Amino acid sequence: MDRRAFGEHPNRPGGPPAGQGAEYTGRYVILLDPSNQESGLNALRSAADIAPVERVRGAESANVAGLLDRPDVSVHFENLAAAVVEVRPEQRHALVTTAEAENSILAAEPERIVYASQIMAPDRAPTAFLPSYRSDEEVVARLSKAEAATFQGPAWDEQKATWGLQAIRANISGMTGRGVKIAVLDTGVDTDHPDLVGCIEETASFVLGESVEDVFGHGTHCIGTTAGPAKPQQGPRYGVAPEARVLAGKVLGNNGRGTDGQILAGMDWAVARGARVISMSLGAPVQPGELFPQTYEIVALRALERGTVIVAAAGNEADRPGFVPPVGRPANCPSILAVGALDRGLRTAVFSCGGINGQGGEVDIAAPGVDVHSSVPGGGYARFMGTSMATPHVAGVLALLAQANPDASAAELRATLLAGAFPLPQPARDVGAGLVQAP
Incomplete structure (x- = not known):
C-alpha cells in the first residue's frame, strides 16, 4: 500500500500533497477490509478515541444527513466498508499512525469539500x-x-x-x-x-x-x-x-x-x-x-x-x-x-x-x-x-x-x-x- 494513502490533516506537519485552496472538514474517511471491518474500527477506538460509531446500510437514507452533521458521532457505511470518523485534533496523528499499522484499514484520508x-x-x-x-x-x-x-x-x-x-x-x-x-x-x-x-x-x-x-x-x-x-x-x-x-x-x-x-x-x-x-x-x-x-x-x-x-x-x-x-x-x-x-x-x-x-x-x-x-x-x-x-x-x-x-x-x-x-x-x-x- 502506498503510504501516501494515509494523509494527515493539512494543519499538521507532514500533511498530504493537497491541491492549493483545498478545503477540509477535520474528519477522516476510512476504508476498511470488508471481511474485518470491526477490527479496524476497534483499533481506531482504542488508539485515537474516535467518536462513537453509528452504522448505516446502503438502502437507508432518512437519517444519514443528520448523522454526518453531528460532531459527536462517526458514520460507518457498512456495505461500502467505509467510515467517516470524528477525531479530536490532538488525536489525528494517532489515527494516521494506527491506520498505517492496522492491516484491516486500507486507507485513511482527510475529508474534503467538493464542488x-x-x-x-x-x-x-x-x-x-x-x-x-x-x-x-x-x-x-x-x-x-x-x-x-x-x-x-x-x-x-x-x-x-x-x-x-x-x-x-x-x-x-x-x-x-x-x-x-x-x-x-x-x-x-x-x-x-x-x-x-x-x-x-x-x-x-x-x-x-x-x-x-x-x-x-x-x-x-x-x-x-x-x-x-x-x-x-x-x-x-x-x-x-x-x-x-x-x-x-x-x-x-x-x-x-x-x-x-x-x-x-x-x-x-x-x-x-x-x-x-x-x-x-x-x-x-x-x-x-x-x-x-x-x-x-x-x-x-x-x-x-x-x-x-x-x-x-x-x-x-x-x-x-x-x-x-x-x-x-x-x-x-x-x-x-x-x-x-x-x-x-x-x-x-x-x-x-x-x-x-x-x-x-x-x-x-x-x-x-x-x-x-x-x-x-x-x-x-x-x-x-x-x-x-x-x-x-x-x-x-x-x-x-x-x-x-x-x-x-x-x-x-x-x-x-x-x-x-x-x-x-x-x-x-x-x-x-x-x-x-x-x-
Whole structure:
C-alpha cells in the first residue's frame, strides 16, 4: 500500500500533497477490509478515541444527513466498508499512525469539500460561483473578438434534438435506456419539472436541513441531459436516455458544496438501490503529481464488482491553450471514468482539464459540454457549460448500452463504451478514447 494513502490533516506537519485552496472538514474517511471491518474500527477506538460509531446500510437514507452533521458521532457505511470518523485534533496523528499499522484499514484520508463542476452560460444569471470554477463570461472575456465570434463552433440544426445528442448519435439510437437505473448525485432535482416527473424513480437528500429540491440548478440540468423525455414540453429533445429511471441523490447543498462523506453516502445508497450508472458532475482540483484518493478508488472498485459504473467530471480549471491543470478528484481515480468537455466544433473546451497526472488521472472519454440545453428548476430550460454538462451525456450512453447488453458486467459496459468512442484529432490527454457514441 502506498503510504501516501494515509494523509494527515493539512494543519499538521507532514500533511498530504493537497491541491492549493483545498478545503477540509477535520474528519477522516476510512476504508476498511470488508471481511474485518470491526477490527479496524476497534483499533481506531482504542488508539485515537474516535467518536462513537453509528452504522448505516446502503438502502437507508432518512437519517444519514443528520448523522454526518453531528460532531459527536462517526458514520460507518457498512456495505461500502467505509467510515467517516470524528477525531479530536490532538488525536489525528494517532489515527494516521494506527491506520498505517492496522492491516484491516486500507486507507485513511482527510475529508474534503467538493464542488459542483459547473460554468453558467452568459444568458443565465448565476446563483453562485465557486472559487475553483469560473464563469463563461470570464472565458469569453479572454478571447479576441474573432475567437468569440466562432466560439460556439459550426451551426447545428437543433429544432428536433440538441447538438449534443446529434454529436453522440443518441437521437438516432434504437435504445432508450428503458428500465435502467441511473443515479445522479448532485444538487438535487426539481421534482415538479414537467419533463422530469416521469423519470424520477426515487430521491434522497444527504444534506442536513435541505430537501431534494434543487435550488442551485445544477442537478436538474444534469438529470435532464441524462434522462429528459423524447418529447419535452418545449424545444428540442435533450435527454440521452429518455426511458431510464433516475435516482436523484442530493449530495451537494443549495450553495453547490458538499463533503466526501455526503458523496460516499450517496454512492452507498445508489449501489444498494441497483444503479447501473452513477453520474457525478462534481469534484475538487488537484496538483500535478498528486495521488488519486484511495478512498474513492476502492469504493469505485467495489461498485464495479456489484455492477455499477461511475462517471465523473474532469474539472473546469483549464485556461487553454496556455494552462491545462490535471483532472480533478474523484474523476482521477483509475476505476472512475473521467469525462472531458467538447464545444460545438468538437474541439476541447477551453476550460476542460487534461490528463496531466498518470495512475488514473487520464481523461477517459469526451462529450458535449458547451452551450448545452437542458432543464432547470421552475419548469424551464437554460444552456450551461462545463465538464458537468459532458458527464451526463456519458452516463446516458451507458444506460443505452446497459439496455442493449442487459447481462453485461460493469467492467464490460465500461470497455464497450470506450471501444465505441469516435476518434478525435486531439491528443488522448485531452479527450481520452474520443467522442462518446450511442449504440
